[in-house]
Amino acid sequence: MDTFLTFALTGVVLFSLGLQEVLARPGVLRMLIAVNVMGSGTLLFFVSLAHRHADGPDPVPHALALTGIVVTLAATAAGLALARGLHRLRAEGSGGRVEGGRVEGGRSQGAGYERGRSESGRDEQGRADR
Amino acid sequence: MSAAVAWLIWLPLAAAVASFVAGAGRARRALGLAASVVMLLPALLVFEAVRRDGPQRYLVGWPAPLGIELRADLLSAALVLLTACVGLLVAAYASASLTDPPSQHAVDPPAAFWSLWLLLSAGLNALYLSTDLFNLYVALEMVTLSAIGLVSIPGTRATIGAALVYLLATLVGSLAFLFGVALLYGAHGTLELYELGRLLEGGPLAWSAMGLMTLGIMVKAAFFPLHFWLPDAHGHALPAVSALLSGLVVKGGFYLLVRVWFDAFPNVLLPSFGLALGLLALVGIVWASLHAVSEGRLKRLLAYSTVAQLGLMLLTVPLAIAGPGGGVGASITPGVEPGLALALSHGLAKAALFLSAGAFIHAAGSDALSELGGVARRLPLALLAFALAAWTLLGLPPSGGYEAKALFEQAAAVGPIPWQLVVQGGTLLTALYLGVALRAAFEPAAARKRLRAVPLALQIPPLLLAALAVGLGLLPLASGAP
Structure with missing residues (x-):
């Protein structure tokens, strides 16, 4: 083969x-x-x-695969951030809100970092589109 | 002219980045609103150029073959214009609703809205103007990722859960689409839509690529039976976001289906494919409408209505396949005028419905239909917007919806299958669920219930949107094709 x-x-x-x-x-x-x-x-x-x-490897699929990796990365980051937010809300009990990295009445600080991450992933993707 | 087209993409992109780094909420809002207003100009310029001189091609960046080719025909130019119009009015609504502390959703004005909305509009414009399957994929990802971010803005369990389901479903869809793209590249060494249209012949490879891509698009566009993520996502999001999602984002999926089927696969299409899609659409219309009728919450009712209306839009595909074909690269993708007219009128009308629903919810403090009593008396303008939008969805003359229905009936008259019966049945079901919503609004207020005052800024944008939707019937866009 x-x-x-x-x-x-x-x-x-x-x-x-x-x-x-x-x-x-x-x-x-x-x-x-x-x-x-x-x-x-x-x-x-x-x-x-x-x-x-x-004549030699075709560069186009490589470029496309790279872009695809960036897109998948951004989407995965967004998914993980959402999953963590959901997990935290479940842990908090019911109906709380994540606002700008703080869970109301909670102690955690991490979500802002995650949210920032997922958005910079989106920007990256925008650049890839240009 | 070429500059105007490039503006449609880089302007919102630059504004999105700028508003993300702009610290103050007020600066973000000013930037977002300004960009939404300015966007209208290139959208109008491109639309005028296409209407006057037919399809336009532009080369952006380097000269060929390195530059990126953008192409605008009537289908894309009209949807770009729809994006700009709906976007501007939704932005106006959002700037009033997201800064208003006592409203039900916002504890803080969610600053994320502006960056994400601008990214979304850059993605939509890129989607409508790209001519290359891979660029289409990237634009589609931009659209869905920013849409997911928009859904999750309130940060409640319901919205984050809905956003997560949306994300997972849509990721699988986009990978299926990408796999189809890879198959085509492997077979023909090009990703240019029209080039593929000339090269592709029916066969196992073309059919599997088409199947994968169609499945992917169906998930992304929430076509029945792959719409399962839509009612939660559109039903729980902020009203302004729901208006963007139902008014604009689902049109992106519809557009991509039409573009891919009729531009890349014109020689691969068999009438039976159209028939299969038409039957799915038929079941979807009935199923989603019945859900809408029995729904107890206003925004979920409207979300199910979106699924049903998407089914109606989808009917344009079997009609176009059965109808007289145009060549590759014809002035408008042949035979899809009914779908386009419906997409335009539904985009305006559904955005108006969601925004006026937002105003109702603002007053009543809940989106349960049983709590809406008294809003008709209290919010005459928002109610007028709701009624006018319903008028358009029902396709009563004069309105954009009537125009679309007339085009549907014209197209169905020549074909062997009486699809116009489905359109008429769909209209009947639309009347049922919109009647349910309107009746709830007209109920007298409960004795102890006090409705909150609603600023005019929340009632004017939906009214303007609904007026545009009705006005579409007076200047028929689709028949203005050169």
């Missing part, structure tokens, strides 16, 4: 494994990881396409 097929098929397998795990709905964190496995599969498939260029 040649290199292209190995990588491409691995990509397909990773994508399907991730998808299967997401559809089983095992909980937020596992779903986020599963989505990342899916993403790795997709991007691996992309990178494997570079091989089929006549």
